[in-house]
Amino acid sequence: MSLPVVLFALVATVTAVSALGVVLARNVVRMAVWLLFTLVGVALLYFLLGAEFVGAAQLLVYVGGTLVLVVFGVMLTAQGPLRELRTRPADWAVAGVLGVALFGLLVTVSFRIAAPPPTDNPLPGPGPLGLSFLGVTEANPTGPVTGVPDGPPTPRTPVAYLLPFEVVSVHLLVVLVGAAYLARAKRRVRA
Amino acid sequence: MSELGLQPFMILSAFLFACGVVCVATKRNAVGVLMGVELILNAANVNLVAFARFSPTFRLDGQVFALLVVVLAAAEAAVALAIILNFYNNHATVDVDEADELKG
Amino acid sequence: MPDLWSDLLPYPWNVAAAGVVAAALLFGFVGVSTFFAIWAERKVSGRIQDRLGPTRVGPFGLLQSLADGIKLVSKEDHAPTAADRFLFKLAPYLAFCASFVGFLALPFGHGLVAKELNVAAFFVLAVLSSEVFGVVLAGYASASKWSLFGGVREAAQVVSYEVPRALCVVVPVCVAGTLNLNTIGTQQAGWFWNWNLFHDPFTFVAFFVFYICATASCKRAPFDLAEAESELVAGFHTEYSGIRWSYFFLAEYGSMFAVSGLAALLFLGGWHTGFLPAEATALLGFWGGNLLNVAVFVGKCWALVLVMMWMRWSLPRLRIDQVMMVCLHYFLPISCVLLVGVCLWVLLVPAGAAEVVRYGLAFGSVGFVLLMFASAFRAPPMSAPPGRLPGAWDGRPTPLGADASAKRG
Incomplete structure (x- = not known):
């Protein structure tokens, strides 16, 4: 276990858990907070990969700009304090099957890809x-x-x-x- | 970095993508759908930057594409929010299921 | 930073140790700076308003922040009933984290930086701009109208001021040719006319525009509409008390120091005194030189923060529409012109003319500052004839009580 692997495991867990949080949260503002953690996690992944400029752009444009805009939109369209829109169980079932199928497909594809030998050459x-x-x-x-x-x-x-x-x-x-x-x-x- | 391959990044990206798709499909709040789209775009971006890191012929291109995606996602969010605000002004709701005026 | 530890520890652990030490040092810096900045703020405001400020706790009231801190920690941790408790508790930490992480890429001396990034200037801007998220969340989660207004105002203001601020950062970056703050600082070594501030007229103006935009994006007066107490009680932190409230204060002072550090690095020569012909580490050795570097850098940060306080207690607060108009009508076009201007200057102006302008600007500014100091000492003592009001009514002294009797009559 080297340092990058540990860091990747940590950041990837945070990112994945907060992405799950975006899906499962009922309240839109809470969704935005989970999305904030996902976006910051993705920015950290960019830094881990050595793409510093993309990571900083992600922080500036996404976290500082887009997400604030989205929260702004939530506040302008809120109808009451913390109002929720319920999803029907059938929707959940269809979406869940679709999501799991897509995830399975993409993971299979990612194992099929002949990964080029990793280099230590910085980006x-x-x-x-x-x-x-x-x-x-x-x-x-x-x-x-x-x-x-x-x-x-x-x-x-x-x-x-x-x-x-x-x-x-x-x-x-x-x-x-x-x-x-x-x-x-x-x-x-x-x- | 050498023992960390391309696969972990692709699996994480696939997970983010699946989360985004489920989010788009299940949320009835239009802003929630927008957040799902952002998740999908981020999944694509993780893949692009990982390719840039691990593929010797894609080192610049991956980052350039990722930057373009970030910028276009911001633009997309701005337009989508403008549409949502307009929709809210006309219908007093942000429930996407209510947007069925064009239904035959 | 990891290089310093590589002699003592094997590979993964030297990086970890460097990270922990850097984080502890930076946290200590932010904490201690806030501690004294709050005291300084109260002293400055007191002196400007002809009061004494805190005097009771410690010499000159220096330990006032300690007493306040003990009071804040021992207060009840209170949340409104209607609040979204999770977000309400999370928001202050988000705001603080954002302003703290900005310090990671700020070099305090030649190579003295927690993580040297190639995009450091961009990174600091990006991280500081996400502080607004904590404020917006606090405003929303408090379930109070004052807080919500404060949060929404803050979001609109910070997102707008981010644009001219970023454009003004690009101006010295164009001159330097890199985003690496360490390199930008090193390029300004030597005498003070090497500072980017005096490089050309555009960077000179950009410094002031940047500083005002930075003040606005730290939500400091005269732009503190998010917490305008005369209309919004206390804005986004109306419902906060105790330790969470103090995290907002840590975040505010932290980002003040961060933007001041950024301004010092980009425009004011970073850690260079401006009165040494070469890098201090080359003259005094590694530790001695870096001690001087850190002292100079922290001194410059403090000077800029003190100017922010001076502005806060001297200027009246703008209205929210004026705040937005100042940004969108004036600062945005000005900063665009500055950006284009500096590019043309670097490309077109011959080296000899640029040098003349540089020395002119540098010595002109120094002369101006010296003149201002001299005039402060030459000013006649403010005294009024007996029975007259002292101070501003210089030309036509008002007799005491004349106003009241005139009204009555």
Whole structure:
């Protein structure tokens, strides 16, 4: 048992238990709290895997942004203190069977995959990652994982991420406008 | 890190995915459904970053995809919440079973 | 940090020991800082309002926080009947954890950091921004309208101020070319004109914008709408008492120190005095140099925290719509302009001109600060002729009692 294995076991248990908590919780705010622990656990997994930038992005965007937004939504749509919506037992049965079947399928597939031999080579850090969004980095950067990679970066035309980056940026702008339009203050329509 | 393989991450990801699917299927609160979707996206992200770590040809791509998924998930949550708020304004409820106006 | 232990312990245990020691040291730092910051807050507020502040417990009232702490610990742990008890109890710990974890990536000296991260600046921002979750939960779980209003205000405010704050962090990061706070600190070694604050006009402005946004995201006055006692009783912590309430205070002071540390590292030269030509560890040896480094860094943190207190007791509280407008109408565009400006500056301005601007800014600022100090000593003593009100009514002294008799007449 080495340190990464122990840490993985710890973090994975916390993540899995809180994911189960999201499913089983009745109250929406409690669901959000369990989801908070799941998201933090996933961020810790990223740190464990060495993907520090993705982990920090997960914390900033998901935990600090999305989840707060979700809780905000819960508060704006709450009809009474701690009101619950019950699920029918039939729904539970169908969903449970579906979930167990999917889990079994995915686990089987994961054992079928020929896992490549693990390396101790650290993942590329924020520098290569940022440059790849400009489409100017190597396919498989090695060497220093911080800052700007040394040596001239080679252009990588076939799979440069400049276009996806721009598409995502424009998409975010559209989403911003759309969300503001949808959620603008309106008088409630009374039936 | 060397004795920790790809499989544990994939199994955890599968578990998160299954939890997300069950959550989407069983929750009647629209915000709960949204949280299930977030779980599913996180399951996919765990896999992507694990692939980036363990596959020599996927080292950058996995992280880039994970970042794009995080950003798009935030956008998706914003739009979904806007729709939910609109729905709540019109129907005074967030029960997804009530959203059946288009039913023939 | 694990390197220091690798001589004493084998592989997995040196990492574990380093982790435990780092956590204990940081917890001690946060605790002791909060202990004295609460005392300082009360002293500063007292002096600004022409009072003495705490004087009874210990010399100059220094042990006042200890007495308060004993009182808080021995208080009844109380929760409202309608509250969601699990979330009510969880919320203060969430808030405290978030502000505490931010210290993990803050270097206190050259390489003196609990965990050196390549994305440290980003990480600190990310962790500090999740403190709001504890506050929102506290507001919700208290089942009280005041608390809920406080929580929702806090959520809206912090999520908005996060954006200009993050953009202002990116400005010195653009100059440094890395997110690693240790590297950013090391780059500013030497004389004070090497500090990022004086690098160009954009970083100079970015420091002030960052500091104001950081004050707002620590929910400090004049932005403390989440606990505006004149309208919301005590906001999100209305229903809290005893030790849980004090965890909110630990979280607030912890995040004040964390953002001050971040500001010091990004803009104010980190652990460098600014008056030594090289890294202190190179001049004084490892331990001596690092002792000086830590003292300088903690001193800079304290100076910034004291300015926050000064602002709190000098400025009136904004309204919530003003708070949001200040962020969205002013700070957001300003920080975007700063970001674009600093990129253009780094790319386009020739080195000679940049150096001239750097020295100009550095010596100009130092001269300005010295002038301010001098003017404080030159100011005439505030005295009023007998029968007149002292202080601000300088030009036209008001006779005592004239106001009252005028009204009566």
